[in-house]
Amino acid sequence: MKNILLLTSVYPAEDFPKDTTPVVHYFTREWAKQGYHVKVIQNLVYYPKIAYFFLDVFEKVISKFYNFLFRTKGYTKEKHYYFEEVEVHRLPIFKKFPLSLYSQKEQEKQLNRIKNLVASKKFTPDIIIGHWANPQLYQVIELGKIYPARTCIVMHSDVKIIGRMFGKRSKEIIDKIDIWGFRSNDIKNKFENQYGVVNKSFLCYSGIPPNKINLSGRTFKNGIQNFLFVGLLIPRKYPEVLIKAVNAAYQGKDFHITYIGTGREKVNIERLAKKLNISEKISILGRVSREEVYETMKVSDCFIMLSKPETFGLVYLEAMSMGCITIGSKREGIDGVIKHGKNGFLSDAGDYIKLAELLDYISFLPEKELCKISNNAIKTASDLTDEKVAKRYLDSVKAAKLE
Numbered sequence: 022m023k024n025i026l027l028l029t030s031v032y033p034a035e036d037f038p039k040d041t042t043p044v045v046h047y048f049t050r051e052w053a054k055q056g057y058h059v060k061v062i063q064n065l066v067y068y069p070k071i072a073y074f075f076l077d078v079f080e081k082v083i084s085k086f087y088n089f090l091f092r093t094k095g096y097t098k099e100k101h102y103y104f105e106e107v108e109v110h111r112l113p114i115f116k117k118f119p120l121s122l123y124s125q126k127e128q129e130k131q132l133n134r135i136k137n138l139v140a141s142k143k144f145t146p147d148i149i150i151g152h153w154a155n156p157q158l159y160q161v162i163e164l165g166k167i168y169p170a171r172t173c174i175v176m177h178s179d180v181k182i183i184g185r186m187f188g189k190r191s192k193e194i195i196d197k198i199d200i201w202g203f204r205s206n207d208i209k210n211k212f213e214n215q216y217g218v219v220n221k222s223f224l225c226y227s228g229i230p231p232n233k234i235n236l237s238g239r240t241f242k243n244g245i246q247n248f249l250f251v252g253l254l255i256p257r258k259y260p261e262v263l264i265k266a267v268n269a270a271y272q273g274k275d276f277h278i279t280y281i282g283t284g285r286e287k288v289n290i291e292r293l294a295k296k297l298n299i300s301e302k303i304s305i306l307g308r309v310s311r312e313e314v315y316e317t318m319k320v321s322d323c324f325i326m327l328s329k330p331e332t333f334g335l336v337y338l339e340a341m342s343m344g345c346i347t348i349g350s351k352r353e354g355i356d357g358v359i360k361h362g363k364n365g366f367l368s369d370a371g372d373y374i375k376l377a378e379l380l381d382y383i384s385f386l387p388e389k390e391l392c393k394i395s396n397n398a399i400k401t402a403s404d405l406t407d408e409k410v411a412k413r414y415l416d417s418v419k420a421a422k423l424e
Contacts, residue, residue: 025059026146030153032063049107051411061109066116123156146170155182173418175202175225180211200421206357223417227335228410239344241391249321251336254284258328259371266376280305318343329370342402344395364397
C-alpha cells in the first residue's frame with residue numbers, strides 16, 4: 022500500500038498567505054519521506070466577487086467567532102506544483118457564499134475533474150483520505166467506489182456539517198468510510214454524540230520536528246516569572262486574560278509577559294497594561310520566525326493560551342517540547358494531550374479569575390515539582406514528533422479492513 026490520494030480544503034503554497042495552516046502538509050511531507058507516493062488534491066473554495074468585499078470589511082468580526090480567518094482573495098485558476106517534494110493539484114471549486122454547502126452540480130463537476138486528473142496520472146490509490154468533511158466526504162466515498170482503497174476522513178472542527186450535507190442519510194454515509202480520524206478527543210466526543218460511535222477511529226494529533234525538543238531539561242530556580250503567549254491577537258484567543266490573571270496572581274512579585282503575534286487585540290493589550298501600570302512588564306514582538314518562537318520559548322517559564330475554539334493547537338506542543346509549564350484550554354484540542362497537574366495544566370477559556378487561582382497555585386510549587394512537570398511535558402512532546410504521528414496515522418488507516 023504505497024499510493025496515497027489525499028483531498029483537503031486547506032494546503033499551503035508559495036502564493037498563499039503565510040498564516041495558511043500547514044497541518045495537512047506536515048503529514049504528507051513525512052509520508053513522502055517514508056517512501057509513499059502521495060498526491061494531494063486541494064479543493065480550494067472561491068466565491069462571487071461581492072462576497073470578498075464583505076469578507077474584507079468584516080474579517081475582524083468574523084475572526085471572533087470562527088476557528089480560522091477567511092481568505093479575502095479568490096483563487097480561480099488551477100495550479101499544479103510541488104511543495105517540499107509533495108505533488109499538489111489545486112482545483113478551485115465555486116460556492117455561493119461562506120458557510121453554505123456546495124451545490125450538487127458543483128460537487129459532481131469537481132468530482133469529474135478529480136477522476137480525470139487521477140486517471141491522467143495513471144495513479145491507482147491504495148489509500149484515499151479526506152481532511153474536513155465538506156466537500157471531501159462526498160468525494161472520498163465516490164472515489165472509493167472506483168478504487169479498492171482504504172478510505173478515511175479526518176474531522177477538524179466541522180462536526181455538524183455532515184448532518185447539513187446528508188440529513189437523515191448521515192449515519193449511512195458515515196458507515197461507508199473505513200476509518201475516521203479526529204483531531205482531538207473533544208471533536209471525537211462531539212462527533213459521537215451527534216452520530217453515534219463509529220466502528221474504527223483514531224486520534225489524529227499533529228507532531229513537531231524531533232530536533233525541536235529540549236532534551237537537556239529545564240531548571241526553575243527562580244520559580245515562574247516569564248510568561249509567553251504565541252498566536253493571533255484576536256478575541257477568541259483571549260490574549261488580555263493573561264495580563265489580568267498574572268497581574269492578579271503576582272501582586273508584588275516580579276514577572277514579565279511576552280506576546281508573539283499580530284491582531285486587533287494588540288491595542289487592548291497595550292491599553293490594559295497602561296491602565297494597570299505594568300506596561301514595562303509587557304512585550305509585544307509581533308510576527309517572528311519559527312526559530313525565534315522556539316528561542317523565546319527556551320527562556321520562558323510558562324506558556325499560556327486559553328483560546329476557544331481550538332482544534333488542536335500545535336503551539337502548545339512546541340511549548341511543551343521546550344519544557345515550558347504549559348497551560349491550555351479545557352475541553353479544547355489540547356485537552357487530552359495535556360494531563361492536568363502531570364505534564365501541564367488546563368483552565369477555562371476566557372476566565373481570568375480561575376486562571377489567576379491556578380497561577381497562584383503554580384507559583385508556590387517547589388522547584389522539584391516544576392521540573393517534574395516540565396520533564397513530563399518534554400517526554401510527551403518527544404512521543405509526538407512529525408515522523409511518529411505520521412506513521413501512526415497511516416498504520417491506523419492501513420489496519421482498517423475493507424469489507
